[in-house]
Amino acid sequence: MGKKLLLEHINEPGIQTFEVYRRKGGYASVEKALKTMKPDDVTEEVKKSGLRGRGGAGFPAGMKWSFIDKKSDKPRYLVCNADESEPGTFKDRYLMEKIPHALVEGMITSSYALGAKTSYIYIRGEYMYIVRILEKAIDEAYANGFLGKNILGTDYSLDLYVHPGAGAYICGEETALLESLEGKRGNPRLKPPFPAVAGLYACPTVVNNVETIAAVVPIVNMGGEEYAKIGVGKSTGTKLISASGHINKPGVYEIELGLPVEEFIFSEEYCGGIWKDRRMKAVVAGGSSVPILPANLILTTAKGEPRLMTYESLADGGFATGTMLGSGGFIVLDETASIVENLYTFARFYHHESCGQCSPCREGTGWMEKILHRLHHGHGKKEDIDLLLDVSKKIEGNTICPLGDAAAWPVASAIRHFRKEFEEMALKHDKEELVHV
Amino acid sequence: MAAKFSDTALAKANQIIARYPEGKQKSAMLPLLHLAQSEFDGWLSEEVMDYVASLISVKPIEVYEVATFYSMYNTKPMGKCLLEVCQTSSCWLRGSNEIVDHLRKKLNIEVGETSADGMFTLKTVECLGSCGTAPMLQCGSDFHENLTIEKVDELLEKLKAKGERSSYLKSLVNS
Numbered sequence A: 001m002g003k004k005l006l007l008e009h010i011n012e013p014g015i016q017t018f019e020v021y022r023r024k025g026g027y028a029s030v031e032k033a034l035k036t037m038k039p040d041d042v043t044e045e046v047k048k049s050g051l052r053g054r055g056g057a058g059f060p061a062g063m064k065w066s067f068i069d070k071k072s073d074k075p076r077y078l079v080c081n082a083d084e085s086e087p088g089t090f091k092d093r094y095l096m097e098k099i100p101h102a103l104v105e106g107m108i109t110s111s112y113a114l115g116a117k118t119s120y121i122y123i124r125g126e127y128m129y130i131v132r133i134l135e136k137a138i139d140e141a142y143a144n145g146f147l148g149k150n151i152l153g154t155d156y157s158l159d160l161y162v163h164p165g166a167g168a169y170i171c172g173e174e175t176a177l178l179e180s181l182e183g184k185r186g187n188p189r190l191k192p193p194f195p196a197v198a199g200l201y202a203c204p205t206v207v208n209n210v211e212t213i214a215a216v217v218p219i220v221n222m223g224g225e226e227y228a229k230i231g232v233g234k235s236t237g238t239k240l241i242s243a244s245g246h247i248n249k250p251g252v253y254e255i256e257l258g259l260p261v262e263e264f265i266f267s268e269e270y271c272g273g274i275w276k277d278r279r280m281k282a283v284v285a286g287g288s289s290v291p292i293l294p295a296n297l298i299l300t301t302a303k304g305e306p307r308l309m310t311y312e313s314l315a316d317g318g319f320a321t322g323t324m325l326g327s328g329g330f331i332v333l334d335e336t337a338s339i340v341e342n343l344y345t346f347a348r349f350y351h352h353e354s355c356g357q358c359s360p361c362r363e364g365t366g367w368m369e370k371i372l373h374r375l376h377h378g379h380g381k382k383e384d385i386d387l388l389l390d391v392s393k394k395i396e397g398n399t400i401c402p403l404g405d406a407a408a409w410p411v412a413s414a415i416r417h418f419r420k421e422f423e424e425m426a427l428k429h430d431k432e433e434l435v436h437v
Numbered sequence B: 001m002a003a004k005f006s007d008t009a010l011a012k013a014n015q016i017i018a019r020y021p022e023g024k025q026k027s028a029m030l031p032l033l034h035l036a037q038s039e040f041d042g043w044l045s046e047e048v049m050d051y052v053a054s055l056i057s058v059k060p061i062e063v064y065e066v067a068t069f070y071s072m073y074n075t076k077p078m079g080k081c082l083l084e085v086c087q088t089s090s091c092w093l094r095g096s097n098e099i100v101d102h103l104r105k106k107l108n109i110e111v112g113e114t115s116a117d118g119m120f121t122l123k124t125v126e127c128l129g130s131c132g133t134a135p136m137l138q139c140g141s142d143f144h145e146n147l148t149i150e151k152v153d154e155l156l157e158k159l160k161a162k163g164e165r166s167s168y169l170k171s172l173v174n175s
């Protein structure tokens, strides 16, 4: 059994309540930080831990915190990104629903490190039932002196609020999220300035994913160095993986980074193998935005080494033969699944979610959806495959925010690894054409 | 008649507005639109949007811009129960197409339409964070997961028997 740092007490009856959570050692990180550490000491521990952002990009959390402009006389904000809308990802929902105090505790300890007096949890609107769960946990934290004025009798004060979004994947992008939190459409901002300098209300702001913030709790409790001993190389600690698709046991699993991919997919402790005794065809390892890999390449790298669940190992081989850990949304496709139709669902998704600011993204995602629609329905031609690639290349790197790239990568990788399948779909059309002539 | 919140809803609205710094009451836009949608029959009319604009001292156009951007806001009337079926990859891999087809036939409507009795509106949506319990649909704030045709039929019966508008707003204010 791997170490559990976030979900250790998940099955404890009543862990949603303050009382049980506290009895299990909850809020110790707040006591330790506020009573025995300076704010910068907390940041230092997070740096030492090697914790990388769990929202998708994997940026070192401690480094991000150290960028926050502490010389500015404006208020500073911590905003938790609970927008979780990357297809295949549902770990934040699980954590917030099952053990809401873990996020509340992480928010308090992290806000203290950053010197924030007001913090917000921006949660996707569709998770409305979790808004209530979080608000209840927050109320309990206030009632027990962990939020509000002079927390635990120190001179640190903090208010924490939950803010619902309203259905827009793009609001997961941190600057779009801040626009949305300011009551506007979720149009990403041009960077720089980065949020650490000018974020919410043009004040210094840190945006972190739910899981990143929850991980600060064990880091402060055990110390950054101890945390960094878990994992492999620059992939330290544990990670929540959302496993879905054609496996026997879909669900959220906390793994120690460094677990072999093969063990994750086939062992009873995790996914329990492919359903219906079928064979595995492909895996989307880190949410819809990352390159899809065929079964052989997800299990071993092109060099023939076993692939591990780490940022580095999954990326081994670059985009030619590798992928990314991303948000940890692990989608498994069995031998019966159509790669073309799977890609079509992604293309439709990105077209629907494009905010429309940049023409390559707005128009390109529409084109990709249209072309894939006809390929999947057997109306496409062979030339469509290269047209699709061409459109994806024209989006990549030419947009304000990474949604454009996120829409392009799955297309390029699916064609790279499964071109034959696309050609077979196109052939259907060409054959029918001949019959008509 | 101009739209107006009940006293309870207005108290909630003011509590929400107070969560944001002085002069930044526009930040209350999204939560207030949720509150308004749940108070006024599940959709946002121009009148309702104008009212929300007045509560946070912004121009009506600023509210329209937002209401039309986010997929959870309805700018036209909806059936009492909005059935939102996820159709993205993980749900599709586990049979969401069959769920949509079944609902279309059973309710005798196409996606985007409302049943003749005004009870159901059928919508397809993108990933709702329920991929591990696919296929799924959301109705109000409830997630219905690991769906089968039988489960869908049971749900329709239950909703019909209840006959009420499904509520999606659980809470938005600390007690």
Ligand SMILES: Cc1cc2nc3c(=O)[nH]c(=O)nc-3n(C[C@H](O)[C@H](O)[C@H](O)COP(=O)(O)O)c2cc1C
Pocket: A052, A053, A054, A055, A056, A057, A058, A059, A061, A081, A082, A083, A084, A085, A086, A169, A170, A171, A172, A173, A174, A175, A207, A208, A209, A210, A212, A213, A401, A402, A403, A406
């Ligand atoms: C289109 C798009 C969608 C994103 N969605 C999310 C999301 O739902 N949740 C999240 O934490 N980060 C998301 N991100 C990443 C955020 O921009 C940001 O990097 C992250 O919240 C930072 O937190 P972390 O460093 O703790 O990961 C998204 C990025 C893009 C470009």
Ligand code: SF4
Pocket: A170, A187, A188, A353, A354, A355, A356, A357, A358, A359, A361, A362, A399, A400, A401, A402, A403, A404
């Ligand atoms: S890349 Fe797409 S989503 Fe991002 S800002 Fe441009 S149009 Fe909007």
Ligand code: FES
Pocket: A087, A088, A089, B086, B087, B088, B089, B090, B091, B092, B126, B127, B128, B129, B130, B131, B134, B136
């Ligand atoms: S793909 Fe349907 S809930 Fe995620």
